[in-house]
Amino acid sequence: MRNRIEWTLAERWAEVRRAESEPVDVDRLAAALLGVADASRSVTRDDDLEIANAAQFAECAKVADRLAALAPGDQEVARRAAELIDQVERGRAFRWDEPVRTAALCAAAAVVAVGGALLGSGADSVLLVVVTAVLGNLLLFSTVLTARRPMWRVRAELMAPMIRAHGI
Numbered sequence: 001m002r003n004r005i006e007w008t009l010a011e012r013w014a015e016v017r018r019a020e021s022e023p024v025d026v027d028r029l030a031a032a033l034l035g036v037a038d039a040s041r042s043v044t045r046d047d048d049l050e051i052a053n054a055a056q057f058a059e060c061a062k063v064a065d066r067l068a069a070l071a072p073g074d075q076e077v078a079r080r081a082a083e084l085i086d087q088v089e090r091g092r093a094f095r096w097d098e099p100v101r102t103a104a105l106c107a108a109a110a111v112v113a114v115g116g117a118l119l120g121s122g123a124d125s126v127l128l129v130v131v132t133a134v135l136g137n138l139l140l141f142s143t144v145l146t147a148r149r150p151m152w153r154v155r156a157e158l159m160a161p162m163i164r165a166h167g168i
Helices: 004-021 026-040 054-068 075-092 099-122 126-147 151-162
Strands: 042-044 094-096 148-150 163-165
Touching (some): 026 054, 026 075, 099 126
Antiparallel strands (some): 094 148
16 A cells, blocks of 8 residues: 555646646646655755655656756746755765775775786786786775765765655
8 A cells, every 4th residue: 555655746746747738837837846846855853855865866856857947937936946956966966985995995996906917917927917907996896886975865864863754
């Protein structure tokens, strides 16, 4: 059985489809899209709408991409649309988790890869060159994969204790 939030979100998307099927009213379509974003985000104790998980971010990104192509005439709708687009754009940026540790591990990966290649070429060992190159690249890949975090996730972790109502 679907929960109430999923029903609300489905109802909001139905409003968007209705707004699209009628003669073009940009303000109504933008307001319907903002309703989808509002229904999907979590609410803080201060009544701010925050993106708190990956599903919410995906939904808001879909809405923001559609809103970017619209130019609502209503100032309030335009302001809310600009805020959502800005929130999604900030969320798409990345941040390095523990930058000093990340830089040290990346440097170690480069030393392993290049040092192994130099040692392997001096010893005429193709196997040593290949193994150290693979190990260095795996270390670099895993470091980047684990240390690069999207800003929406960083913000969601900071705001988690303040959430009073969860979205989708």
